Amino acid sequence: MNSTAFERSSEADRASAKYDVAIVGGAIIGSAVAFFLKRLAPAARVAVIERDRTYEFASTLRASGGARRQFSCPENIEMSNFSLPFIASADETLAVDGEPAHVEWHAGGYLFIVGPGDVDVLHRNCDAQQAHGVNAQWLDVDGLRARFPSMSVDGIAAGVLTPEDGWCDPNGLLQGLRRKARALGAAYVDDRVVAIDHDATAVRALRLASGAILRADVVVNAAGAWAREIAAMVDMPLPIAPLRRFEHYFETPTAIEPLPYVKDTARLAFRPEGRGYSGGLVDSSEARGYNFDVDHDYFERVVWPALAHRFPAFEACRCRRTWSGLYEQNELDGNPVIGNGSGRLANFHVVAGFSGHGMMHAPAAGRAIAELVVHGRFESIDLGRLGYTRIAAHAPYPERGII
Ligand SMILES: Cc1cc2nc3c(=O)[nH]c(=O)nc-3n(C[C@H](O)[C@H](O)[C@H](O)COP(=O)(O)OP(=O)(O)OC[C@H]3O[C@@H](n4cnc5c(N)ncnc54)[C@H](O)[C@@H]3O)c2cc1C
Numbered sequence: 405m406n407s408t409a410f411e412r413s414s415e416a417d418r419a420s421a422k423y424d425v426a427i428v429g430g431a432i433i434g435s436a437v438a439f440f441l442k443r444l445a446p447a448a449r450v451a452v453i454e455r456d457r458t459y460e461f462a463s464t465l466r467a468s469g470g471a472r473r474q475f476s477c478p479e480n481i482e483m484s485n486f487s488l489p490f491i492a493s494a495d496e497t498l499a500v501d502g503e504p505a506h507v508e509w510h511a512g513g514y515l516f517i518v519g520p521g522d523v524d525v526l527h528r529n530c531d532a533q534q535a536h537g538v539n540a541q542w543l544d545v546d547g548l549r550a551r552f553p554s555m556s557v558d559g560i561a562a563g564v565l566t567p568e569d570g571w572c573d574p575n576g577l578l579q580g581l582r583r584k585a586r587a588l589g590a591a592y593v594d595d596r597v598v599a600i601d602h603d604a605t606a607v608r609a610l611r612l613a614s615g616a617i618l619r620a621d622v623v624v625n626a627a628g629a630w631a632r633e634i635a636a637m638v639d640m641p642l643p644i645a646p647l648r649r650f651e652h653y654f655e656t657p658t659a660i661e662p663l664p665y666v667k668d669t670a671r672l673a674f675r676p677e678g679r680g681y682s683g684g685l686v687d688s689s690e691a692r693g694y695n696f697d698v699d700h701d702y703f704e705r706v707v708w709p710a711l712a713h714r715f716p717a718f719e720a721c722r723c724r725r726t727w728s729g730l731y732e733q734n735e736l737d738g739n740p741v742i743g744n745g746s747g748r749l750a751n752f753h754v755v756a757g758f759s760g761h762g763m764m765h766a767p768a769a770g771r772a773i774a775e776l777v778v779h780g781r782f783e784s785i786d787l788g789r790l791g792y793t794r795i796a797a798h799a800p801y802p803e804r805g806i807i
Contacts (some may be wrong), residue, residue: 424621425448426450429627430592432462436581437624437626438450440771441774442589445778449591451590453596464727464763465578470486470571476805477803480739480761482536491507494572495509506573513664514566514570516681518563535767554717558713574763594728596720597634600637600638607749621751629731629732631757635754642754644741646732648728650726652684653724668714671686672707672710683707696730732757738802743788755772773783
């Protein structure tokens with residue numbers, strides 16, 4: 405499909421709720437796709453079908469807001485190289501009628517620290533990031549001690565600091581993308597997709613819970629942790645599972661130096677937030693499922709010991725709030741699926757499975773899908789290796805930047 409095809413759309417199509425592109429899921433990924441589609445092909449009729457306009461259970465509203473360039477796969481580094489500056493200037497880019505978005509970007513930096521067993525991986529990752537123009541600074545133990553005096557380097561062999569990384573308000577970015585996409589003409593439909601009409605070669609229409617049928621030339625699956633259920637509607641196996649993760653807000657009375665977003669070998673990850681800190685510790689062995697229950701002992705039992713071990717100033721910290729959310733975990737390799745299936749259903753695109761990085765990569769992923777839909781190929785970043793082909797072939801393409 406190309407942009408002139410959009411311009412040929414007939415009035416008859418408009419009258420019968422026929423869209424050029426229908427996006428299933430209207431949180432941060434779906435809204436980023438809608439925004440970039442409308443920017444690339446202003447005449448395209450774009451519908452975003454979102455079942456809950458409050459986004460109560462959407463991962464986006466439960467995210468920590470971290471955005472970094474510290475990855476191993478060139479695709480992920482490049483997606484960050486585009487997405488982070490986009491987020492940093494999103495207040496202006498996403499302004500509507502002079503009213504800015506409220507993304508609250510904070511370039512506080514990211515710090516990865518590892519033990520002796522992971523030094524080689526960290527080194528390779530740092531080299532890869534630098535080769536892609538990232539300001540990634542290698543820190544040995546003395547360097548870490550000098551830079552972060554409150555940190556215990558017990559068991560730590562090295563670290564990498566990327567001072568231009570940071571964090572933002574995920575809801576601010578979502579609302580900014582959504583508002584701008586609507587201002588550019590995208591329609592948000594408050595409904596739930598319950599089935600997808602398709603034949604052997606193409607997707608034809610979405611069936612909604614209200615009974616409405618919405619025809620579309622292209623369908624994009626941006627349903628996050630629910631993406632597997634949407635894919636199953638067209639008999640497409642997708643190894644994306646909901647993985648519960650807790651996020652905590654905590655405070656400590658002991659004053660310490662300003663910290664970046666710290667990621668430890670124990671998968672402890674936290675950053676400053678207001679008067680305190682926000683973060684958590686991912687348990688990858690957690691049973692998969694749509695479970696939002698909060699284990700209020702988790703902080704005391706798991707997070708606090710790891711935190712106090714690494715930063716003794718947190719011995720006296722108090723957890724003020726814990727919430728749960730879902731990672732949309734790609735069980736094959738922890739990387740997203742971006743693109744369509746080969747040989748079948750060429751007009752059905754997946755953009756899901758970000759496994760904990762969907763907020764930071766939403767701008768690049770949205771632009772990539774827009775390019776694929778409008779031009780039939782990735783133009784800015786070649787994301788071919790993240791397509792559905794590797795899923796069908798059971799050929800993992802793992803990210804080694806998640807240490
Ligand atoms: C605790 C936690 C911390 C995180 N921290 C970070 C971080 O620091 N940095 C980062 O980049 N990422 C982080 N993430 C991951 C990030 O939140 C996700 O990758 C991202 O939000 C995925 O966005 P999404 O739009 O694909 O999914 P979601 O936000 O889950 O949106 C999916 C949408 O699809 C809708 N939907 C589902 N099924 C249907 C249907 N049948 N019909 C209509 N609509 C449907 C849902 O209602 C929902 O609104 C974190 C996640 C969690 C849980």
